[in-house]
Amino acid sequence: MTRLFCVFVCLLCYSLVQSQQETKSVTVKFISEKIVPDGIIDEPIWEIAQSADEFWEYFPLDSIQARKQSQIKILYDHKNLYIGIKAYSIGKNYATQSLRRDFRGSGSDSFSLVFDTFNDGTNAFLFGINPFGVRREGLIANGGTSQDDFNLAWDMKWKGNAKIYDDYFTAEMVIPLTSFKFEEGTTKWRFNSYRIETQSNERSTWTRIPQNQQIYNLAFMGDMIFEKPLGKSRTPLALIPYVNGIAEREFDGNRNFNNVKVGADAKISVGNSLNLDLTLNPDFSTVEVDNFITNLTRFEIALPERRQFFIDNNDLFASFGNGFDFSPFFSRRIGIAQDTLGETIENNIIGGVRLSGKLTNDLRVGVLNIQTAEDLENRIPSNNNTMLALQQRIFSRSNIGVFFINKQSFQDYDFVERKDEYNRVLGIDYNLASKDNTWNGSFITHKSFQPDDSKGNFATSALIRYNKRKFNVFAKASFIDEDFRSDLGFVRRTDLFKTLLSLERVFWPKKGIVQNHSFQYFTNVRWSPSRSFLNTDYDLRSRYEVNFNNQSRASIAYTNSFTFLFNPFDPTRTEGAIPLPANENYFYNSVRAGYQSDQRKIFSYAIESSIGRFFNGDRFSVEGGMTMRFQPKASVSLMFNYDQIDLPQPFSSANIWLISPNIDITFSKSIFWSTLIQYSNQRDNLGFNSRLQWRFAPLSDLFLVYNDNYFVNVFAPRFRSINLKLSYWLNI
Template sequence: MTKYLAIVSLIFISQRAFSQSKSFTVKHISKPIIADGILDEPIWKVAEGATEFWEYFPIDSIQARQQSNIKMVYDDVYLYVGIKINTAGKNYRIQSLKRDFRAGNSDNITLLFDTFNDSNNAFIFGSNPYGVRREGLLSGGGRGNGAFNMSWDAKWVGDSKIYDNYYTSEFKIPLTSFKFKEGETKWRFNSYRFDTQSNETSTWVNIPQNQTIFDLGYMGTMIFEKPLGKSRTPLAIIPYINTISQKDFETNDKINNIKFGGDAKIAIGNSMNLDITVNPDFSQVEVDDQVTNLTRFEVSLPEKRQFFIDNSDLFSSFGGRRDANPFFSRRIGIAKDTADNSIENKIIGGLRLSGKLNKNLRLGFMNLQTEEDIANEIPSNNNAMLALQQRVFSRSNIGLFLINRESIKNYDFLSKEDRYNRVIGIDYNMVSADNTWSGKYYIHKSFEPNTQGKDLSIGASLQYNSKNYNIFTDWVSIGDNFTSDLGFIRREDIVKGVLGMERIFWPNKGKIQMHSFTIFPEFIWSPTLDYINTDYNLTASWSATYNNQARVNAQITKSYTFLMNDFDPTNTDEATAIPGNIGYHYNSIDLQFRSDRRKLFAYILNTTVGEFFNGERYSFGTTMTMRFQPKVFLSLIANYDKISLPTPHPSADIWLISPKIDITFSKSIFWSTLVQYSNQRDNLGFNSRLQWRFAPLSDLFIVYNDNYFVNSFEPKNRSINLKLTYWLNI
């Protein structure tokens, strides 16, 4: 591995910064602009900006057929953006009037601001023809959809105006919404746009299609007419009051309560944030999507709580996201009770310091205290993490971290081995200037009482990404004693190797825009069992994207699993599980089709047919969406899995059905209702949420939750919340 690291490091030592020469000057003005979407101010006639967009889809080698023109000016307080977007008509597609909409299936434009010129992080601001806004954070250089975080919020205003063959948008963004170095004279900038009528996706700076449309290696420059001054970010206080009434029908416990708490946001200079939370409440956060789990391992679900969002990549990007993530924020505030059920573990309070110490060095520190729950044998824990990230070369970085989870006192029910858990580590993330090469190397070590040896997590990966070839290799070693209580470690005692190769074709004519063949072998060995091969998956697939944006994928997988313990994939009570200490060979075929997502009605169909351990499996799933523009969005997720195992093992018909309705009465009043039926989890759940945004980032929520047992249709628990939050700048 050392030799491997040295060779690849030499590649990146010699790399040169990649950039394109596009640039424009942002003029300084003294008279404020009203962001009403109508570009009638005289300054817009002389302001400079981003023009001459390039097509990204269907092809990436021509100028965009429908052009966009983005102009910018600024004063000491705000950045103003005026946009004119040419279109083929007024038949626009949008998802709803709700903020932070999904971009890929509708008409919209998004602006990317790399304010520290580091090619790794950016602020996102966007809008659609109806003036609905979105904002977010982009990390990791924009490599992959996991780099997006659309849960971040900022106070800004904007609107749009629709004309016959174009629409205009106007933004007024406080400079305090950004983080930047005092005295900065330029930011890196790019923009991308979706046009459903012309079936065109375009970008200001030309980006090859083998890269993501938001890759931060491909950006131009916006040059400020005079240097940016010192940030005047106000202190933000966000108190809340929450009245709750709930009942647990299994224990007959009733709770009627009023909770108070809040957050504070304190700016430290232009580049650092201090976030403080006291008695946080997350009752308004959308419930997790239920999933069918036919594996032996835990499922990772995304973080949706606002406190953990800002600069989250500083804490969560260490290690391997799938196998060896040492920090997983959802571990904080959730614990196991005496029956091994996941329950809420109240957070008393905490703080998070994050941002830039200088142009190349980022700092993150998080510390939260959770409450003890003696009845469920849950101790009060202090949860802390310190992270440092130093940029090297043009887009690479070295990261260091320390994680500590420790009980604040000795409890009779707590064993000595569980009193604390600590993890330290170092990561090297490599990215070439044009993103052709990328990779990661890391080594982490955990510390627990009475545990020595076999406590390392080591990984190395490398990817080559070109127009016609995509080659990926990943190697992971996780010791039998490696533990991260605040991480997501799917399994220990493994050495895993992956080598994926994809050949991509770009036809010059026909209905197919691109198609590719991929082979993806994956092997896992167990060090404590003399490195026997416990798992492998040999996958071959073909996928295609059509010119109308429809997609199809066909895949064949040959699998082997050595079960170390008995396993029941159906989760049937008192069933005879599949016996362990035996190896199982099984094969399967997967097919998937996704329709043109620009349509008002769109759908995804997928099916799996084949063997499953010592039996058979048939699965069918669909996701359907229907838009009644602009106010109603309907969706339905339905999955059926038929598991047929030989006697005496259980067979099962597993259903997961989840309809959802989103109604946006206006840009400030939203109502969503989600129903989730899962007979594997024996749960029928209802979640209904009414939100009134009566002031910027200030909301009134009414949230109703109801859960039932599936078989008996008897109630499990029920609650209703009335929550008020208010964002106050001091």
């Protein structure tokens, strides 16, 4: 055992010190004239720019030069970064979902540029454009290790356009330097670019990236060298006021509500490296609606943050913890509360302030303070929500972070119990990331404090991931004390000791229609520490997956599960049903198979089905979706989920449906209309959300949003609202 441990340590150290392939670089020249981004690279000034070219193929192979090459030219002045792109193709039949900004997906043509402005391999800015001139911008966090580290909800002002020719397209982008954060006087940023080319079914990158890594992983980047050092950023104050007219009707209580809300956000740059965000009486009524999810588990499900105020540098606050089991800060807790019936309702935010960014090249800081309003009718106190976070980079891409969270009401409310007067969490996380991203991991310890309860209350976790072309190993252990609390976080369950192990072998055929295929064995075992480490759950899964060269994929898995119920539980959530009894063992197994078609096609689909035992009964499930494109201006999609649960008498059986069609129409690059319909008999709700958006100026919008909800069991109106909201981004 000692010998194995020594070998493991030696391999880890070797990976940390080994460098990757020779670093590519491109020189960025300083200019004094302006470039108008019309998408046509015909200005003579482009002739002096050095080209970033010789792209590598990432898919279907990662060992050859790209078949359809691209060229990038970058220039700059005191205010802007100018980017010219020429990307070769086999024709003009480019794929796109629509003309909506912030597009995403491997089934659409796109060209993206990634800028690591602090050269830390941890965070980066992404700006992208497609052949139709549609733009997007995003943030990459945590080194770009997983899909969760890629966030397109971030917005910034910049200009760009594109022009399509017979066998290539060109694009021009003008990005204000104030869009970035960087160290004054710097002469180098780490840089990479990736392209998705649907006609030749190719994905390519400027710096070569192995396929076992994400295409935007920050461990694999070149350098862009500035001819002159960058100066001090002179970002103007951005003021974003809004006015929102609201008309609502709640049919159940026969109540009408009409109101006009006003408020504002402000963005202030503190030097080159810090952001100060302010919000007063924010309104999130125009944020995209959450997708319904069928929940057959005993636990809460986390949904992604979509509110713009919380997005920038959100990883600095939200990446503490191990994600699935416990996260001490989950921003969606702010502005949401429970009424006297235990129903989730909106809790108004009075205002907030957030400071985030770099103090030094290696030290990041985040400070957040938000005050929510009291709601005496629903017995909800006014709470102050505070978080302080520090993150220090160590080695090449690893970091250590500490945080403190406090949720507290500073008034005396007779309906607030002593144990709920405040909740505080203190923690430290070490995040490991080797230079070539072969090794990732984290080692975490958190402790919570409540009134008259300061002993124990720990949550700890350790995980390690080894990621190579042919082998992937993931191991994790977590402990969560039964009294651990994080009122501003997401804790799936307490009184938990959990071990997880995943072993995967990937095969890469040299010929044929298969791009790769893999076999994975996965174990997830849970115990209850307070019950003398009683084994409460396990899942043992074997999975086989095939990825084809045409981007379709298929998989099949067998899972053997065990659950010990602590409390009575009805998985169907049928009103008045007899729940499954507690203190019983349930053994069950299932088979799941799925297929996803080529997402580049005008019509694409995905379907997955499972069948097997479920607690003391049976379950059959089928879920999937389909999308039809009417390029380039519209798409229609349908998501569905069906669960047939058959439990023996006297327990409840159910047929649970979730059907969600969506219509997305872009009349132009500035006028968008989307309609989402969601039917869920588990939620007893049929909802309509229709949103018309006119972006009449950069990041300035006029919204018209209509919501309508019905009970489905008796089909009666439930809630209806209409919003007319105007917001304007004003630089002062």
